[in-house]
Amino acid sequence: MSKIAIVGSGLIGQCWSMMFARAKHNVVIYDINPEQIEIALSSIRKQLEGLPPVLLEGQTVDEIAARVSAAKDLKDALNGAIYVQECCPESVNLKRMIFADLDKVADDKVILASSSSCIVPSSFTEELTHRSQCIVAHPVNPPHFIPLVELVPSPWTKPEVVDQTRALMTSLGQAPVTLKKEVNGFILNRLQYALLMEAFRCVEDGVCSPEDCDTAVSQGLGLRWAFMGPFETIDLNAPEGVKDYCERYGENITACCKEQDALGARAMKGSATADVIHAAMRKAVPADTLVQRKKWRDNRLAALFLHKRSMLEQEKAAN
């Protein structure tokens, strides 16, 4: 049971608080706006009450909520903390200011992690005394139903900081991945953008409709990827595994990808194709039902999380 500091009490800070508290850590929340912390504390309680009971891990809402409290200032928040999770808006200037403040009150051991979804840590930690203790730990929203956390060290992050953060994330039940170097988009978005751009081209070049692109994933490709990655998928699609797969199909895949490179990355912003895709989406989900559809998505993510959890339990019980 260690002390964890959450800096920034918006939605993602609340989720992190909930997950650390559920894993029996003492969580203190700091925000520049103290009123916001009070709102966050009651919001965390509501979120805990809304969780499927099995996800309370045998604890009551009261027990978990009691582990989360407000810090009066940043020094108070970091005092005795082993780990800080910064959860502020995605702005490099803001991150620079916050990490400079953290740097002043940090001891030599605490890990200073940022929830940044695309800003690389070297861009806001270079000048800091404690820069070797800084890392990005990027969650996916909602993190209690999407376990992936991307860990991005800067060139000066100590290896043990990476290892300790990875172990901490695993202990929360999350699924950490480690980048060996800083890259634009980290892993998740690099993979997402590659597929998204091909889907965008398929629409722009008249290969198929936006709806059919979506169906190809939601009723096809995405079903395997819900529980296996791209490499395990191909590993199980050739008799002798991935090497065999590359021997059989590699030449054609490389040729197809060269063709895609030649077709080129398209401008998405302000494009006519974005309008076409938008019109298709609004036909299926009118603008005034978008909020409802997002709830549907969150319900589906929750249900899928529980489904996968129960599959794992069945598989363990069978062995």
Next chain:
Amino acid sequence: MSKIAIVGSGLIGQCWSMMFARAKHNVVIYDINPEQIEIALSSIRKQLEGLPPVLLEGQTVDEIAARVSAAKDLKDALNGAIYVQECCPESVNLKRMIFADLDKVADDKVILASSSSCIVPSSFTEELTHRSQCIVAHPVNPPHFIPLVELVPSPWTKPEVVDQTRALMTSLGQAPVTLKKEVNGFILNRLQYALLMEAFRCVEDGVCSPEDCDTAVSQGLGLRWAFMGPFETIDLNAPEGVKDYCERYGENITACCKEQDALGARAMKGSATADVIHAAMRKAVPADTLVQRKKWRDNRLAALFLHKRSMLEQEKAAN
């Protein structure tokens, strides 16, 4: 209740037979090897017995199996059939021979569909009298748990053949998508290859391990894609939908994809990176357990199919 002819009685022919028979069509199977048909008929019965009972759609195994029979020759198979599904090995020469044979016994109405996974229909139908009735209808394996069917017309396929095939697939409970023109890889593989190549580059360029690439998808990206496509995913990730998303993030996505283009499509066949990925996969799943792992995958696909089906039913009941 119409007559459907299945040409080729291997695994995919058996799956199609099962699905057409379940939807109350009379199915006749033709194979150049008559003994193979007998094996297929008993295999179809076994597969039906192995299906989750809810997927028999209120029928008994006997009722469904009774609708599938052997044809004595191709003429017999096509006599009165409204639709032929060719399910032979993936060879353009073989497809040419089979479609030439089908052409001789086809009337002017029957749809001649190929299960081809990558051979475009123009490459084996151009010379045929009935070429305007030919189309590719590519299923994903196993089709009774992965609903996607890719419909690929040739330039001379009649539009009504596309429409009728799409309606027939929908009536089976499948999820058809229509290509407006022939492209290498159709839709599913074009999207898969784009993501796969980026994952391959991430390993080759030392961004992350093969295992972490897989985790980024199976514990992150793939969870949304299990029930939403790439466009709906981004549509729900900005307040005002996909157009808003493109305004906010489009420039960065295009820049990231240009960078990926510049990094280029890599050779997968015979590459050292394929060896690295293969070694990682064999560490998790030793070669002698690959068959078992494929069963695990098939169980997971079946369970996910049932999960999604029950979610849909719950949602319908709630409305």
